[in-house]
Amino acid sequence: MTLGVIRYGTDVTIERPRFDGFLAVLVPLCGQLAVEQHGHEHVAEPERSMVVLSPGHDDSRVRWARGTTVLALKVESAELNQALRWVAPQADERPFVASSPVVTGSASRAVIGTAQLFTDVFSRIGPSKSVPLPLARRLREQAITTLWLSVPNNHTDVIHQIREVPKSAHVRQAIDLLAAESRAEYTVPDLARAVHVGVRALEMAFRRDLDQTPLQYVHRIRLERAHDDLRDLGPSETTVTEVALRWGFPHLGRFAARYRAQFGEMPSETLNSPAQ
Template identity: 35%
Template sequence: MASTDTPVNRLPLDRHPLFRSSDVDETRETMARVLCDHRLEVVDTRKPLDARMHSCRLNAVSLNYVHYGTEVEVTPGKTESFHVVQAHLDGNGVVRCGKREAYTEPGHAAVTTPTAPLRMRLSGTSRLLVVRFERTAVEAVLARHLGHPLRRPLEFELGMNVGVGRPAHWFSSLEAEITRANLDDTLLSDPRVVAPLEEQLITGLLLVQDSNYRAVLDGKVPSVPGGTVRTAVDLIEAAPDLPHTVGDLAAAAGVGIRALQGAFRRQLGVTPTQYLRDARLRRVRDELLAAEPDAGAVSRAARRWGFGHLGRFSGWYRHRFGENPAQTLRQ
């Protein structure tokens, strides 16, 4: 385990340490401030607790790394206000949520339901990613996909195979954003980055994990009234620097997210997110063409128009205009 602390193989979120402790009460109380009150028991008292937690709060999503250093039983009961995606990087565990039970290990995660009592047993080698999704945010995104309020509470299947298919792709994106959050503080401060990111993570979870709404989400995409796409396009073009999300655009157009995405694809051949990105790229290009060349001009323009990750921005810009931002600046 000592090797995981080396610079070559850094611990997740190591720039956001919350605590490290061998005391059960301190561990429980500190973790409760990020997650919820719970009972924590060391299974074999001959093997001391060596707990640590790294934690990074966005807005409606909290990214966490947890390690206990010994086998433990954790009993939160009903979390009520949030869902959890819990994934092993090492070790294994058994998670029970209501009447459901799942064996968890690398490649097999757990997705909890707030209204069902939660209990878990984790091996001493367990290193965990624990991602908290606020229940209100998840339900709001789901309602915007459906285009109407929820008629029953959302209930996820507990087990999630993140080793294959669409769940694997979603989980890889989650891991990438955890790495990004550890390296780029812009993610924590710019709502134009945070709001779409959280909506993207929640949307992905809803679409890849089985639930009592999955069949509806996989069903036929509703049609939209004429002028729906134009309404969304006008909002984007009027102020592409604002923290637009697809949910916000859909609500303004009076339709659900799925309906708006389908209409954009049919009429424009792109998603709302792609259209927004293109509008921002065009504004950056206009600014660079009018700017005096200097070392910080590209990064200032990119951040002004909502691009928090400069590497991704440069790739998108090059693909869109066939040249690097610096080449545009020198023209």
């Protein structure tokens, strides 16, 4: 999976033959982007729509107006197909095909939000260090899940169809897996795979049994584990940043806000408080 910003200083037309190897998402940040398929032209504009060139789409012609800046996300088809198994285990084997080459509404905002999260993480970690593996996996799976859930596609109806709510045993199994973590290891899709249900089905079970989503539960439990580390280790042994990243919170501002809401003090206050 790759993420970047593309800008041309002049009008550009790109002839793109059908290619089933990857999905390309182009989100205009400024300017205008047009895509033509089957003699029909679709136009994407900032904050309104984005271009999605997916496996299964025929030849396309993409035109960039001068000065157009685009956020580009590319995901290999094999990764998308593998992800479908845990997003919707009941889905068939067909590859991802977007319903239209231009997608409007909330989908582009969801993609931009995911890209912003990547940017925040990379800027905090810096170019000389690698992203911790559990955090990298979480970012990757969030991006792919966002595409499956937000971009209308040939599996959308199946993804959002809940055939059977799993038994409470699945919730207990997920809770046990989280309790055994020594750092942020499981994403919500990981948990769903481990207990042999789909992501949506696991969410329904958590809402029914605990009145919260799996992600809300994960955040609460990991905040508690972060609180324990900050209290027990002290400033000579760790930092707030290290603890936040260990427990899967890449955005330190959001981590601090959630931490304060749950414990009534900032993470730095816990870290620097006298040992109990």
